[in-house]
Amino acid sequence: MKVKFFPFFLSLIFLLIFIVFFKGLNKSNIYAPDNIIEKKVPSFSGKLFNQEKEVNSSEIFAEKKFYLVNIWASWCIPCREEHSFLMELNRIENLEIIGINYKDKTDNAKSFLNELKNPYDLIILDKNGTISIEWGAYGVPETFLISDKNIIKKIIGPLNTDSFSEIKDLVR
């Protein structure tokens, strides 16, 4: 019998797709929990939003409290999704929220904040995206929880109820 190569090959491809989908199912899709733990915050400097002032990372994280660094942009739709969580987190006393405005137009960012309110205590401009690269960010939105200059939690993608309550527990 002639060995049919093509059907065999095609079945193999479909098998591969099956395996990938199967693995994809078990993988939670917006969450990369223990990716980096106990890493130092990167050092960087950047311009502040709304002010003509340059700041340095060592000044920003100087105090002895928790910091939440959130990379966002007005063009990013998932950022709208997570916004209410940030507003909620903003109410926590010993947590300072620092926004990194990623590759954005200042006007758009302003109207974004006007529309949805401003949850950030401090916003750093990252016009060309280099600061976010320093943080090892994959994209927007991304959120880092910092304690004592260590990154203790990294959340890729928008915050959701689970990550929200986890942050609340960690900060307490």
Added chain:
Amino acid sequence: MPSIIGFYSLNFGLIISFLIIFFSIKNFKNSDNLDKKIVIFTFLQFLFVIISFIGLILSFVNSDFSNETVFNHSHTTKPLFYKISGTWGNHEGSLLLWLLVLTLFIFIFLIKSNTQPKKYRVLTLLFQQVIIIGFFIFLLKTSNPFNYVLPKPEEGLGLNPILQDPALAIHPPILYLGYVGSSIIFSSALAATSTNYLSKEWAKHIKIWVLISWILLSLGILLGSIWAYYELGWGGFWFWDPVENVSLMPWLALITLLHCVIVMEKRLILTSWAVILSIATFSLSMCGTFLVRSGILNSVHTFANDPERGLFILVFLFSLIFLSLFIFFFFHKTDNKNLNSFNLFSKETSIIVNNWFMMYFLSVVLIGTIYPIFLDVISSEKISVGPPFYHKLIIPFLIPFLIAMTLGLKLKWIKSEIKDKKNLIIFFLISVLISILIVRNFDTNFLIYTVLISSAFFLFFVTVRDFFVKKFSSFSQNISHFGFSLLILSILFNNFLTNETIINLKLGQTHVAEKFIIKFEDVNQSSQKNYESVVGKFSVKNNDGKTDILYPELRIYNQPNIVTSEAYIKTNFFLDKFMTMNYVQNEEYFNIRYQTKPLMLWIWISVILISLGGLTSLFKKKYES
């Protein structure tokens, strides 16, 4: 009570499936005619499923919160219309609807296919029953719509307000009709392959189902994008969201299949193509279901993140794919004698060329949709694929696609030369001229858009002329292709000429822009049945002296507590004025987004024209060359 009846009749439906399979196998071997019993059983199965479906609708109408589905997705204050549409506005109910359509379609198939060979009909039924059983088990095992909640809750959780919308109430059923129609095509192609019935008669017979599924899918997608346009408040109509993509992929496969089947009906070539595309269409529909229902993708459409459901659909989908691969490779006999008789200048060649392009578009959408999943699984890298990817890969290829489409209309079957060359050249020159004049005024990439708009105009003029020259002889073909040129033109001009202003305004304030003055006149609050409504009144005075009054609205739903913003859209023939309103920080200001979008109406009209072509060809006896 309706819940209990619904649940039992669903179980009866499943039992009947096995009866049908038993009698079909018996009938397949023994007799020459289709057993009447089989038709009756198929009808009974449909009857049981519809009873079950009505049971669920009644539970929703009566707000019977002891039913888990009703509890999760309904509320007593909801208007009756949305109570009913809530039946399929959730995972469980939508699957029940899917099953309903499956059983309805196979019943229609059986009574409408009298003239076809018995073996082919029985085998189609058998394959279809395999799919139906799969859905029955999926429904009963993982997503039973009739689960109990004890003790019975006082009040339901409510349907997501963003889904409480007339367009969205009918969007899922129509889309499902299209998806499920493709299952008939799938079963029938497999049956025709295994009984060696891939003939001109088969092509003619299945063409009707291809047309029906394709029309319904087009309308379903259209409704979805109209909804996105006025409800999501961004002013866009297509976002390349994964879930939009999964409905676009079967659509592309179907339209390719339609052209294949037309060629096959004429010349009995491209049979393998037709079978592969039939399999692909349904697999893509199922793949879409998998992507949406498993929670592997995140999107507004994701109903539930339940890996068990995902696993079931995944295994089911791949069993069907492997089954069809097996049948295709072991039963399909390619007939080589016809294959090489293509002429460069013939209708079939132009159709094949366009099918290649269609396959290319399909691959782009497929890769853009599932590649992020692959990358994530294989290397844990996350990327997101957005509109720029699709635009860059699709737009340049539209040019040869449009030109081949235009020339294809002018070619005859088997062998010919291009007819009225002189006119074509004149039309082409006119198109180029018009495009150059138009594109000069835009701030875009001159070369590519001039060529693109020229080719779209070329198709446009050639089809318009054919309406007068050919009158009704190839009306349906002409109207669809005319619709397509109109669609491309409307989308392009809409893109270039859309104007957006975003401002914050207080009551009584005015905003002066270059071309208009917006005044915030008034704001009214009122209480509706299940939401509080805040309606703003804005007057927009244009430079030409005309004033429009616009009323964008905010709705604060009480159950669940969500604020939605309802765009106010003033549509006229050439221009849409689109305004949305949102709360701002200190509550005194409102954020206003005002857009003028030309030719929006024509985007919808052109999709309707494209589908209309399909519809008119359904009523025609014979396809003209």
